[in-house]
Amino acid sequence: MLDPHRPLRARPLTPLLAAFTLAFSPAALADDRKTESTLSPLVVTANPLGSGDLAVPVTQLAGDALLLRDAGTLGEVLTGLPGVASTSFGPGASRPVIRGLDGDRILLLQNGTGALDASALSYDHAVAQDVAVAERIEIVRGPAALLYGGNAIGGVVNTLDNRIPSAQVDGVSGAARLEYGGAANERVAGARVDAGNGDYAVHVDLFGRRSDDLRIPGYAWSDRQRAGQGSYQPPQHEHGHEEGEHGHEAPEPESPYGRLPNSDSRAHGGAFGVSRTWDDGHLGFAYSGYRSNYGSVAEEDVRLDLKQDRFSLAFAKNGLAGPFTGIKADLAYTDYDHQELHGSEVGTTFGNRGYDARIEGRHAAVGALTGVVGVQFGQTRFSALGEEAFVPNTETQKIALFVLEQWQAATAQFSVGGRIDYSSLSPNASDNRRFKNSESRSFTAGSLSAGVVQPLAGGWSLAGNAAYTERAPSQYELYANGEHVATGTFERGDPDAGKEKAGSLDAALRYQAGADRLSLGGYYSHFANFIALERTGRWCHSHGDHDHCGKVQREGESPEYAYEGVPAKLYGFELDSNWRVYQHAAQSLDLQLWGDVTRAEQRNTGEPLPRIPPMRVAGAIVYGWGALSLRAELQHAAEQDRVPRNDTPSDAYTVANVALSYRVRHGATDWTAYLRGDNLGNEEIRYASSLTRDIAPQGRRSARAGLAVQF
Template sequence: MVSRCALFAGMNRLFLLLLLPYFVSAQTSYKRLKQQPYVSPSYPTSSGTLLAGRITDFATGDPVPFVQVLLEELRRTSMTNENGRFVFPNVPSGTYHLKAFRVGYQSIEEDIQVNTQDTVYIMIRLPASINQLGEVEIMGESGNTLEKAALAVEGATLRQNLSGTIAETLLGTAGMAMRSMGPAPARPVLRGMGGDRLTVLEDGGRTGDLSASSADHAVVIEPLNAERIEVLRGPVALAYSASALGGVINVVRNFIPTHQPEALHVAASLQGESVNKGLSVGYMVGAPIGKIALHTDGSFRTAQDLQTPSGVLKNTDLRTLNGSIGLSSIQKWGHLGVAYSHYNSRYGIPGGFVGAHPKGVRIALYRNHAELSAEYVPQDATYLTKITLKNNFTYYFHQEFEASGAIGMEFQTLEVHTRIDAQAKSIGPFQRGKAGVSGLYRQYNVGGLVFSPNATELAANGYAYQEATKESFTISAGIRYDVRTAIPEKETQTRIGFIRKRDFGGLSASVSINNQVSRCLSMALTINRSIRMPAVEELFTEGPHLAAYSYDTGNPELITEKGYGAEWSTRYHATGSEAQLTLFHNRIPSYIYLANTGKINNRTLLPVYQYSRGDARLQGFEAMIHQSLFAGVSVTATLSFVSGALVEVSKPLPQMPPMNGNTAIQYHMGNLRITGGIKYAVKQNQLGDFEDATNGYVIPNLSAQYHLTKGKKLHTIDLSLNNLTNTTYRDHLSRVKSIMPEPGFNIKLLYRIYF
């Protein structure tokens, strides 16, 4: 009788044979052996559980330096030294998902079991990257790999896609799109959901910016120094946001160190691109200062106006400065740390199209952010493995200038956000349990040519998350309750309604059931209930929005948005092969959106937009396939589709991405990796009110990556040639598509050195 794995493998390879003339599968060996414990003299076992290890080259046995090692549940990272060694002190008992990745080698993911007062030593033999998805050899305490809800962009993939914004960096990931009003304020969209339905975090905390409220507001995160970008959906996302349907994007920066580095570690980056004469420089430093761990990073980015096949998109230049410093005391009971960061940006918003100021707008913004973090690891607790406390203080200031230099709008926010999380020990089938509470104070002030009142926002939430495993089934469940109060500076009757204090609240929940049908095949079903409470801007706004060239009006009668969704996915994973298909359906009966009323404000002669409610449905699919063809060559393809509609009026939702995808063939030889591929989209003619259709396109791209280890230094070079044919095409989610197409031929070069 044919096994399920063999059946699916045959179907997968038959599909690829229709596309390519031949196929030879490659395999890597897979072993697990227990080793004798290793005890570092720097971290005696009496001070807590020690997780240590050594990573060597699979073929030669030589130590591999500069490997990033991550414990996902604890969000701790360590880097191997020149001897290939890494150390995690004071690790609570439990099961942890360990990841290790470095340029030129295959990434590994394994579950590691840590017991109280034991020292766990792991030997990892890391194979060179030959573009196979096979197993690697890990020797030590480990269990079966658990299917993770998070998608991560890191390592070589992060460097290859690294761009000026988080949104552009994530393009090409299945389900991802990008809304833009010029290159600087681009923001990610996942499954047709953007704004604050898709929460963007930095080190698990709020950014404090206004990017979710308008297309011209930038996300205040610099991608150049990001260590990892995570996408969370389903139950695990409820620890950070009520938006289980949209999800969470978390950019890992590690402002506050969570481990004591053994020596000085430095990474320096230099990136340039031709399409806008852009230049970026950045650095990251980690160092021990006595018993204190130091992390500091900084970056500077500058770019001129964007070049397109049809000409220059004027007023799209930018200049951004970003820096941070963090200190942490690593003790046997955990750590206590502080950090400060500053972000400063000036950029242009182009004009001359519907929804923009005729002459364009200049925006200047800055953010000051301070963070306090404490982690306590109880040594003898019966149920808890750790307790964490985080306090974030964020001041954000934003100005919009007309071409004459006159200030049109000003925004100022002050946020204080506190959260406490507790992680439970694994007991029987129950694993990775955690719970937490958080509170938010937000002061929102606005000035200039608008009539919106200043307001105060108070919010609080509590959540719980638990996983349980029984034989081939893993059940993940999350529940969260949120409350929010919006308090205007004064209560008054206005043209948009009665401005008054409003209270909101609601329950979010998510359950996911994963069945490991066989060693290579798994299926999962996720059910979500999600809420979204109206923001201050949606309730009380009234006045012209300079950069968007619209007259925006809030709706003080808005109610809490509730949504329901389901998704089904199946994944096939074997040596050299991987395929995944996900189907999703979301229904949001009280969907809040900014609608064009078709009216003109008599005083400003601007089109009037109003925050409205509707019954929305979003449904679609995501597909991915990866196949190693023969030694050093592989092919990867993705395809994404989402359809959005306002059900009661039978109209498409505006700003929905068309069906799109990517196909790439990769060749790897030694330290060199070359990737050639295309990105494509079909014509979008499912249009909301006042939208224009966009044609389909096929865009060829080429990239190469090279790395060299010399002494104690690792050098990486990443070269990308985008839009090789200088094709004229338009992205449906771009607000400037009516006057200019997307960027033309672009040469992008990134050099990075680690030592």
């Protein structure tokens, strides 16, 4: 919403009504500002040194590019970017999938510190953040464990929102937006204000989002699911199947049509932050709150009620004398919990309370060598209370040391670094005898990385990165033992699981000249101990603290899955490009082409890993004429038939989208009116990366309109 590079100064607030008059004024066409698809400011997520090109592939969303991708979940905002897909457990919950990896292999950050929610535990758990008031999102594709630990073995998504002001503010500035539409009649409102006197700065933001049940182009259940061959196993409760009026088993339900039941949602939140700012640093504090209530698309009588409170501290100081020229410290404490409601009754309550702290020091140059050394530490207390808890309460403590060095040799830029992480997990069975044999584990994991960027003639360059990464198993990979109702499975952890180890290579050919750019790259990851959730062939049903399992399915039983370390490999290619094909005065025409393909399989058997996105290709034309911008896009996803045993393929689809925006300046206030059309061909879209693809498709043809203002 707010361009981070615009000076923060006092601006008069113009009434919203003026935008509707000005948005279609011919005089506004004199404004020749362009709508940028991406920005290229300092990339704090991938390189705290903030200098030179990056060896790892990074995508940034900010300004209009972020505004026009708005959605109710972080996964849906980012899906469709090169290398990025979505888990999509209905409209209420989704996480990003990067190069086929999800869960605890993708680290979600807020302003550089861990989000600390429970979204990695289960696909029906929402990410506790909203992009309505975000300034920028940075996505690192590929291993970023060097800086952020083993949970970034697949990538990092960092949301930045300026809730702790880091720059001096003199006057008042801000932004606001209203939006309506989409396949779920979504209503969005958000506003933010920054004010200061040059020494102190204050930030306030608020947002609200509400949507109805998602409208879909046909049946909720796929053809395979309606034929009894779908991939999704309906959740089973203690009572097993529902019974009819006379005690007989009720008939199988029919698939909903036209709407996805229990897919409505509502969320709201806000933040207050204050900073003492200097020319060369800042010290600040912020509180933010997030509340959400949404339905589970897997069970029509289940809702999830989520709340998160977050307290953050940040300090930075540059221009120091001595061995360190700059220091940066961030700390965030998070209090998170959500309840899974069956009607009016609370089924299970999940909680996660803890802190994440990070201190970085940039040392003085040693010849051509510059670098950062740092320490990161934290503690979380995870809890799961209720009949459907399938993991024990667990306390996790972590501490890590890391270093990143960078230097210029001739024309090439080199980087190298390492990190060592120590973590300990201590389960507490409480009164649940199911977890009485769970024992504490500790791990020491190491990561190494080396990268190079070599400029070539005429705007071309080569970039390469090699990494070795270790990841300690999570609490659910170690201690899971029970029915995971949301996924319709019976899960068992491996209490003796070892570290996940991977060697990765990433290389890209890049070009940049004016508006023209190209990135064509490939990657390969070799896992020695990929912790996979494997089907055992048994069927199980729990009765309190004991289970009934067998080779033949009986009423009320779920398929048993167990975590197991297997050798695996992931590899693929990515293309991202923009070409200016026409430029005259205030008019321009760009052609954008992108695509990606990921292959992932076990090395010993050749069996594909589950929920891997298919090959995707896309093209778009972007026309600009002064304040007017029009973008028309066509995306095609191929059929995904490389699936594990006992899984089902996903069909190909082609989706057409269009976005129109109009920007005007009225005095010192900037307005943007926009209109977006999604899935114009009314395609039935089912993501291969979604666990619920056979019961919950994406939305039907829809349009949404919005108005944003900066002052």
